[in-house]
Amino acid sequence: MNSYRLQKFKDSMYLCGFMASGKSTLGKALAGKLEREYRDLDEVIVEREGKSIRAIFDEHGEHYFREKEWEYLLDLTRNFRGVVSLGGGALQNQRIVDHLKVNGLLLFVDTPLEQITDRVLQSDERPILFNKDGKIKSRDTLFTELKALYSGREKFYKQAQVAIKTPLFSSVEEMTEAAIEKITRHV
Numbered sequence: 001m002n003s004y005r006l007q008k009f010k011d012s013m014y015l016c017g018f019m020a021s022g023k024s025t026l027g028k029a030l031a032g033k034l035e036r037e038y039r040d041l042d043e044v045i046v047e048r049e050g051k052s053i054r055a056i057f058d059e060h061g062e063h064y065f066r067e068k069e070w071e072y073l074l075d076l077t078r079n080f081r082g083v084v085s086l087g088g089g090a091l092q093n094q095r096i097v098d099h100l101k102v103n104g105l106l107l108f109v110d111t112p113l114e115q116i117t118d119r120v121l122q123s124d125e126r127p128i129l130f131n132k133d134g135k136i137k138s139r140d141t142l143f144t145e146l147k148a149l150y151s152g153r154e155k156f157y158k159q160a161q162v163a164i165k166t167p168l169f170s171s172v173e174e175m176t177e178a179a180i181e182k183i184t185r186h187v
């Protein structure tokens with residue numbers, strides 16, 4: 001563990017950023033290094049709803065998912081202290097950003113859109129990968145849609161107190177150390 005002030009910092013750290021940027025990977029590693037409890041908001045939603053994210057989107061629609069995402073995030077801000085990896089769409093409006101920054105430290109996991117697109121194509125977990133008929137979108141279509149979505153969200157991500165540009169690091173370990181160094185300057 002690094003500095004005395006970091007040891008004394010008992011508020012939560014919230015990792016935001018676009019889908020597949022590495023929030024869950026970094027969040028888990030950070031919690032391990034800092035010896036803090038860890039929660040993944042997507043996992044909380046899946047557990048409490050009893051179905052996968054894709055099933056929630058398919059059966060109830062995105063609006064319902066966003067309502068639940070906000071409800072469970074609010075619950076975490078009230079009842080949990082530790083490291084929390086958010087979903088890419090969790091910063092739904094300015095109020096949520098302000099709420100997280102008041103209740104803890106907000107970190108932005110910043111990964112280029114090309115890499116994001118490759119990663120989204122490599123997993124069947126994210127609803128955006130699929131057309132209405134359940135088929136996988138082409139890379140071009142996916143890239144265009146992700147770009148549009150990102151341009152609406154980046155104003156929220158960029159308000160984070162700490163930003164981690166992931167391509168600067170050659171391993172998760174190195175990225176985690178750099179994140180801790182940056183966090184230390186904010187606590």
Ligand SMILES: Nc1ncnc2c1ncn2[C@@H]1O[C@H](COP(=O)(O)OP(=O)(O)O)[C@@H](O)[C@H]1O
Nearest residue numbers: 018019020021022023024025026119166171172
């Ligand atoms: N720093 C990294 N280096 C290499 N692969 C990574 C890194 N961070 C994440 N990944 C990979 O990218 C994918 C998405 O990561 P994940 O942590 O689930 O992102 P998010 O939670 O932001 O959606 C996973 O397959 C993960 O293993």
Ligand SMILES: O=C(O)C1=C[C@@H](OP(=O)(O)O)[C@@H](O)[C@H](O)C1
Nearest residue numbers: 018019020042087088089126127
């Ligand atoms: O950006 C989004 O709209 C989403 C991101 C996902 O989380 P990750 O950011 O962990 O992929 C998950 O919450 C859901 O598929 C929707």
Ligand SMILES: [Mg+2]
Nearest residue numbers: 023024042085
């Ligand atoms: Mg995640």
